[in-house]
Amino acid sequence: GAVVSQHPSWVICKSGTSVKIECRSLDFQATTMFWYRQFPKQSLMLMATSNEGSKATYEQGVEKDKFLINHASLTLSTLTVTSAHPEDSSFYICSARGTVGQGSNTEAFFGQGTRLTVV
Amino acid sequence: GQQVMQIPQYQHVQEGEDFTTYCNSSTTLSNIQWYKQRPGGHPVFLIQLVKSGEVKKQKRLTFQFGEAKKNSSLHITATQTTDVGTYFCADNTGGFKTIFGAGTRLFVKA
Numbered sequence: 001g002a003v004v005s006q007h008p009s010w011v012i013c014k015s016g017t018s019v020k021i022e023c024r025s026l027d028f029q030a031t032t033m034f035w036y037r038q039f040p041k042q043s044l045m046l047m048a049t050s051n052e053g054s055k056a057t058y059e060q061g062v063e064k065d066k067f068l069i070n071h072a073s074l075t076l077s078t079l080t081v082t083s084a085h086p087e088d089s090s091f092y093i094c095s096a097r098g099t100v101g102q103g104s105n106t107e108a109f110f111g112q113g114t115r116l117t118v119v
Numbered sequence: 120g121q122q123v124m125q126i127p128q129y130q131h132v133q134e135g136e137d138f139t140t141y142c143n144s145s146t147t148l149s150n151i152q153w154y155k156q157r158p159g160g161h162p163v164f165l166i167q168l169v170k171s172g173e174v175k176k177q178k179r180l181t182f183q184f185g186e187a188k189k190n191s192s193l194h195i196t197a198t199q200t201t202d203v204g205t206y207f208c209a210d211n212t213g214g215f216k217t218i219f220g221a222g223t224r225l226f227v228k229a
Binding site (some may be wrong): 032034036041042043044045046049093095097108109110111112113 | 152159161162163164186207209211215216218219220221222224
């Protein structure tokens with residue numbers, strides 16, 4: 001299947017600082033990427049959908065000014081957690097779909113996830 | 120908004136026993152997907168069901184889509200310790216995005 005690479009796999013940051021997470025589709029063009037957050041023993045909650053070259057669409061209750069999403073190219077989307085606080089500590093996962101070839105209309109290909117700990 | 124309900128929340132089985140997880144939706148689904156997430160890992164796509172009453176098999180895993188396309192199930196025959204993980208059903212009816220059920224955590228005792 002298609003490969004989605006997410007970096008970093010884990011990060012520890014101080015409260016008040018910002019953290020950027022990258023999500024790359026390595027072997028296909030991802031016109032749409034999705035960002036999820038998963039708390040321990042819970043399901044994946046969709047945070048936002050990002051389309052290449054346009055603004056992300058955020059789910060209800062997700063602060064767009066706090067979780068900045070950029071999808072500047074067909075292979076890269078970034079999520080920046082701004083002014084992170086301990087309650088932002090979570091597992092963040094991206095997934096990607098393309099429109100041609102791999103990931104066109106079936107499964108979502110997931111990155112490995114980023115475990116964020118804010119201290 | 121769209122929501123898929125998934126039960127049970129968790130299940131403990133002895134190795135060799137069968138396991139089933141169920142998903143239900145209040146609205147008709149155009150398709151349903153199933154994913155597996157190992158502890159500490161990320162979700163991995165298993166299958167997509169599209170047709171009413173569809174049944175698909177992958178070795179010991181059997182996936183069903185209800186006649187009304189409002190429910191689905193995943194059944195594992197003779198579980199093995201490698202089956203441990205959380206199984207999610209997911210609805211990607213709402214346009215292009217994928218909404219996950221709560222998941223069922225499977226524990227297998229050797």
